[in-house]
Amino acid sequence: MLLKDFYTVNKLAVANNQATANITINKDHDVFKGHFPGNPVTPGVCMMQIIKELSEQIVEKALFMESSTNVKFMAIINPEKTPDLELTLDISETDEGYKVKNVTKFEDTVALKLSTTFKIK
Template sequence: MHFIDSLFKVIKQENEPEGGEFKLQLNASHSIYKGHFPDNPITPGVCSLEIMTQLAAAHYDGFERPKKIDSIKYLGFVNPLLNPEVEVVLKIKKTGEGIWRVRGMLCADGKPAVKMVASYQNNIPNLKIKM
């Protein structure tokens, strides 16, 4: 499922070759929140990971899905009614032939809610920012 412009909208971004910072507006009426949970919507952890993956794929050529999740930490809840805007920080570093390590952090109300480190396969020789 593609989440950009459905589960969230990018309202501000700053991209650099080694990462980027994104401000997102969550869509509290998205169907995901109807089941998780109807009276107290919480962004599912796997959706937080997918948000970071889709931002990496949308803004950096060649990233599609993680080859390996090295670590993921859930540090808090993201309720789109209480925190309609969240920030995502991505740090990207080449670690081997076609392998890139992405460190991502999703913050709500200025506090980390999800941190992840994942490895992505990228067959494009030079990582390029999509504009």
């Protein structure tokens, strides 16, 4: 984990090429002291890192993010109000790595949509 104690994986289920992860963001993490004090917002780059780390865990390989498309941050993830997230990852193998399509939600709100290509390190 790149950011120690930034999030906890509560559940990870994998079936065929789709995975669902339930995670909880640590509202007390040092990241939120600077992003932003009094009104914490989960940085988009941290969400992208979580997707990478979950993908690595699922495929059991070290990955490098080669490219991302359709990156859409659709709602603010405030760890004090909505720390519990559900991430759906559709993973397909390519010649050089994996293509991952992600949807991240809290409650019934879509917070992030992302399509990314990972190379195997």
